[in-house]
Amino acid sequence: MSRALAWAAAALCLGAAIALHAAEDRWIQKPAIDRPELLYVRSPAVARRAALGYQAVAADVYWIRAIQHFGQERLSPPGHVRTYALLHPLLDLTTTLDPYFSIAYRFGAIFLGEQYPDGPGRPDQAIALLQKGLAAQPQKWQYMQDVGFVYYWHLRDFKSAAACFEKAAAMPGAPTWLRPLAAVTLAEGGHRESARELFQQLAQSEEPWLRDSARLRLAQLDAMDTIDALRQRTQAFQRQHPGEPVTWDRVAAAGLLPGVPLDSSGVPFALDPASGDITVARSSKLFPLPGQLQAPR
Amino acid sequence: MAMLAIRTRDLTKDFPVGFWRPRPYRALDRLTLDVAQGEVFGFLGPNGAGKTTTLKLLMQLVFPSSGEAEILGRPLGDLGVRRRTGYLPENPYFYDHLTAEELLDYYGRLFGMAAADRRKRAASALDRLGVGAERRLQLRKFSKGMLQRVGLAQAVFNEPDVLFLDEPMSGLDPLGRRDVRALMLELRDQGRTIFFSSHILSDAEALCSQVAIVAKGRLAAAGRLADMREFAVHGWELVMAGVPAAALDRVRQRARRVLTIAGDRYAIELASDGRPEEMLRELTATGATLVSLNPLRETLEDVFVKRVEEMGEGARG
Amino acid sequence: MKTIASVALAVFRESVRDRVFYNLVLFAVLLVGASILIGQLTAGQDVKIIKDVGLAATSLFGLFIAIFVGINLVSKEVERRSVYPLFAKPIRRSEFIVGKYLGLLLTLLANMVVMAVALYAVLFFLSRGVPANIQSAWDAPALDPALLKAIALIYVDLALVTAIAVLFSTYSSPMLSAVFTIGIYVAGQFNTDLRRFDQIVSSPAAAAIGRVCYYVLPDFSRFDVKLAVVHGIPVPAAYVLAAAAYAAIYIAALLFGATVIFSRRDFK
Numbered sequence: 001m002s003r004a005l006a007w008a009a010a011a012l013c014l015g016a017a018i019a020l021h022a023a024e025d026r027w028i029q030k031p032a033i034d035r036p037e038l039l040y041v042r043s044p045a046v047a048r049r050a051a052l053g054y055q056a057v058a059a060d061v062y063w064i065r066a067i068q069h070f071g072q073e074r075l076s077p078p079g080h081v082r083t084y085a086l087l088h089p090l091l092d093l094t095t096t097l098d099p100y101f102s103i104a105y106r107f108g109a110i111f112l113g114e115q116y117p118d119g120p121g122r123p124d125q126a127i128a129l130l131q132k133g134l135a136a137q138p139q140k141w142q143y144m145q146d147v148g149f150v151y152y153w154h155l156r157d158f159k160s161a162a163a164c165f166e167k168a169a170a171m172p173g174a175p176t177w178l179r180p181l182a183a184v185t186l187a188e189g190g191h192r193e194s195a196r197e198l199f200q201q202l203a204q205s206e207e208p209w210l211r212d213s214a215r216l217r218l219a220q221l222d223a224m225d226t227i228d229a230l231r232q233r234t235q236a237f238q239r240q241h242p243g244e245p246v247t248w249d250r251v252a253a254a255g256l257l258p259g260v261p262l263d264s265s266g267v268p269f270a271l272d273p274a275s276g277d278i279t280v281a282r283s284s285k286l287f288p289l290p291g292q293l294q295a296p297r
Numbered sequence: 298m299a300m301l302a303i304r305t306r307d308l309t310k311d312f313p314v315g316f317w318r319p320r321p322y323r324a325l326d327r328l329t330l331d332v333a334q335g336e337v338f339g340f341l342g343p344n345g346a347g348k349t350t351t352l353k354l355l356m357q358l359v360f361p362s363s364g365e366a367e368i369l370g371r372p373l374g375d376l377g378v379r380r381r382t383g384y385l386p387e388n389p390y391f392y393d394h395l396t397a398e399e400l401l402d403y404y405g406r407l408f409g410m411a412a413a414d415r416r417k418r419a420a421s422a423l424d425r426l427g428v429g430a431e432r433r434l435q436l437r438k439f440s441k442g443m444l445q446r447v448g449l450a451q452a453v454f455n456e457p458d459v460l461f462l463d464e465p466m467s468g469l470d471p472l473g474r475r476d477v478r479a480l481m482l483e484l485r486d487q488g489r490t491i492f493f494s495s496h497i498l499s500d501a502e503a504l505c506s507q508v509a510i511v512a513k514g515r516l517a518a519a520g521r522l523a524d525m526r527e528f529a530v531h532g533w534e535l536v537m538a539g540v541p542a543a544a545l546d547r548v549r550q551r552a553r554r555v556l557t558i559a560g561d562r563y564a565i566e567l568a569s570d571g572r573p574e575e576m577l578r579e580l581t582a583t584g585a586t587l588v589s590l591n592p593l594r595e596t597l598e599d600v601f602v603k604r605v606e607e608m609g610e611g612a613r614g
Numbered sequence: 615m616k617t618i619a620s621v622a623l624a625v626f627r628e629s630v631r632d633r634v635f636y637n638l639v640l641f642a643v644l645l646v647g648a649s650i651l652i653g654q655l656t657a658g659q660d661v662k663i664i665k666d667v668g669l670a671a672t673s674l675f676g677l678f679i680a681i682f683v684g685i686n687l688v689s690k691e692v693e694r695r696s697v698y699p700l701f702a703k704p705i706r707r708s709e710f711i712v713g714k715y716l717g718l719l720l721t722l723l724a725n726m727v728v729m730a731v732a733l734y735a736v737l738f739f740l741s742r743g744v745p746a747n748i749q750s751a752w753d754a755p756a757l758d759p760a761l762l763k764a765i766a767l768i769y770v771d772l773a774l775v776t777a778i779a780v781l782f783s784t785y786s787s788p789m790l791s792a793v794f795t796i797g798i799y800v801a802g803q804f805n806t807d808l809r810r811f812d813q814i815v816s817s818p819a820a821a822a823i824g825r826v827c828y829y830v831l832p833d834f835s836r837f838d839v840k841l842a843v844v845h846g847i848p849v850p851a852a853y854v855l856a857a858a859a860y861a862a863i864y865i866a867a868l869l870f871g872a873t874v875i876f877s878r879r880d881f882k
Contacts, residue, residue, distance in 0.1 A: 056844060059666075060666050064652075098841060100847065
């Protein structure tokens with residue numbers, strides 16, 4: 001066989017292999033979302049030993065996968081049930097391999113506790129992860145603050161939250177606003193003001209995702225204040241026009257509002273015509289509002 | 298008495314053979330030799346006789362199981378004496394990635410030569426051995442014969458008093474062998490001692506003042522080649538062309554054997570006292586022409602076989 | 615002394631001609647590639663990850679060189695018989711071993727210097743546009759001089775691996791030497807686990823063996839400060855010096871052993 005022919009045959013076979021590979025992807029539907037089996041190594045202890053001196057790079061790999069997993073779940077199509085099943089295992093692996101990987105702990109703190117559909121709704125996992133971080137670095141105030149955050153926001157346990165903020169305030173390098181925050185939490189735990197305090201501080205974080213998350217919360221709190229103000233108007237309308245359906249146009253026509261009120265994301269508030277309940281629209285970026293937070297006294 | 302160049306006493310080497318219960322294989326058995334300075338000493342024997350082992354023992358590449366040896370009055374292992382010796386191993390191999398020049402430069406450093414001195418000696422040694430033109434070529438590109446020449450160059454370039462050469466003619470074509478022979482005589486004329494091993498008798502004949510013969514690790518004979526009965530001429534072979542049929546009868550009467558090579562070309566074997574020059578004159582007078590005239594001797598192998606048998610008897614006795 | 619230097623330089627030259635230093639091209643490609651790719655993926659961890667990748671690659675590439683050149687250092691010369699003309703020259707077998715070892719150390723040093731420069735260069739470009747307030751929040755600065763401590767200890771680590779490889783090279787085939795050297799390196803990484811062997815296995819004999827191995831086998835985990843350096847945790851100079859001293863003594867033991875083995879060896 002001449003050389004040219006042999007090379008041509010080799011190229012042909014390679015092309016066929018590539019075509020087959022591509023075709024296979026089309027015919028056999030591979031799941032678009034990660035499944036737990038695809039974790040490579042499940043056990044953190046095994047991973048740490050297997051990494052053999054390259055723990056930091058292995059931690060980086062798992063961190064990247066954690067973010068990708070989180071992003072994929074967040075962006076998944078509406079039919080998909082978002083379990084975020086791999087988030088905790090991946091963050092656990094990351095932090096076992098690199099116990100000083102602070103961003104992994106903090107990311108877990110914020111998002112592990114989030115309720116469906118924004119997160120897996122596991123504040124217990126968030127706290128466990130942070131305790132792990134504190135075991136490696138007992139004087140890191142950010143972790144203690146984050147534990148407080150989880151108690152405050154996800155578990156609604158204001159006493160524990162305040163205790164954590166107090167402990168964090170005592171750690172070296174802690175910012176001065178932690179102690180007042182502890183006080184406010186104790187006093188006004190269930191109230192918007194203390195929440196606003198907390199999120200205002202978090203909004204100044206150096207981590208962009210932390211900032212964005214905090215800003216969203218602040219916008220939601222503002223929306224809740226706005227809703228309280230709007231409720232006064234709609235209630236006034238209901239008193240003036242009992243039995244009539246309550247819509248923004250009618251309220252505006254009654255002179256109680258200048259027009260249809262929009263939330264900070266530009267979407268009109270949703271008004272239930274029968275009951276007069278106001279909330280943010282489903283299509284709004286601020287949906288869903290955090291519940292059970294009372295108006296300031 | 299002047300210091301001997303090389304002196305061995307009962308030099309012995311056993312190699313363990315086998316993995317589970319190693320039994321000793323005696324590669325060299327009580328070799329005792331004296332080599333005077335300025336000699337060209339031929340260390341002869343068939344393959345596997347222990348020649349290379351002896352050379353390696355002398356160069357401290359292997360360590361003796363018992364016995365001792367001295368080079369220029371210094372015991373084996375003396376570092377200083379190595380400045381005054383040169384060694385050519387059998388089928389030498391150097392470093393693929395170095396050039397011939399760089400190899401000699403490296404060795405020169407080990408001798409402690411100054412840079413300019415190194416360069417000069419290396420260049421002249423390579424030229425003398427006929428590989429001067431290839432001095433910047435990487436050794437990986439050298440043929441076997443060229444490597445042999447480089448090997449000789451590195452053996453001589455420090456101007457050693459004693460040279461150890463293991464099969465110096467190996468890998469060389471007839472022209473190369475002639476060159477090396479000339480070189481060895483040149484070195485001898487400079488007063489250097491040469492100790493070389495070979496399995497080719499004619500090389501020894503051309504060069505040696507003394508020889509030793511080893512077989513199966515033991516010394517079979519030593520002394521001047523001419524004095525050795527074993528190598529005495531026991532006949533002549535006269536090859537003539539164009540011998541007329543008429544002369545053949547007379548030839549057959551005087552010869553031990555006549556072989557027809559082709560047509561009118563014959564190989565005539567005569568006894569050692571058969572006076573080949575007379576026959577040559579007679580046959581030439583009839584119009585025949587000389588092709589060749591060679592002495593007949595025992596080959597080295599024949600001698601060894603005989604000697605080994607004798608030695609075998611002696612050992613058992 | 616000059617003899618040792620000659621042998622060492624010969625090893626260095628052979629490394630150059632055998633294209634060992636081409637690994638630096640791969641290293642550069644890896645670093646630059648990683649720094650371009652990771653920007654989108656890592657939520658602001660670029661600098662940390664580049665440091666991790668750079669240090670890991672420095673260690674890994676160096677390890678390959680130390681092992682695969684190291685196991686051949688002596689055995690190749692013996693197998694190819696270039697030792698025959700060599701030892702006819704005035705050079706001791708011990709000088710040969712030490713010279714070979716130092717030559718590979720020189721090769722590794724040159725390799726690592728280039729890698730360190732490349733790493734700092736990439737970190738410089740990566741951190742160039744980042745505002746100061748974000749930089750101050752990082753665990754450690756981008757052009758952190760403490761990285762040099764990590765790199766220095768990686769070098770010490772490799773020097774020890776090389777010594778082990780050379781020891782095996784004096785009497786084993788390259789294949790066996792590679793297996794043993796890699797085996798000891800891996801076991802040395804698990805050094806701390808060996809110490810706590812009694813908590814893992816129930817047999818006291820096995821635990822005792824574990825303890826003995828813990829003390830005797832080289833403790834490679836002690837040279838790994840990559841995690842600490844990348845997270846700005848201080849590594850005291852005393853620690854670095856102590857680790858280097860431990861390595862130096864262990865290396866001396868290995869080279870003595872190699873010399874003894876090699877000096878008594880018949881080149882058949």
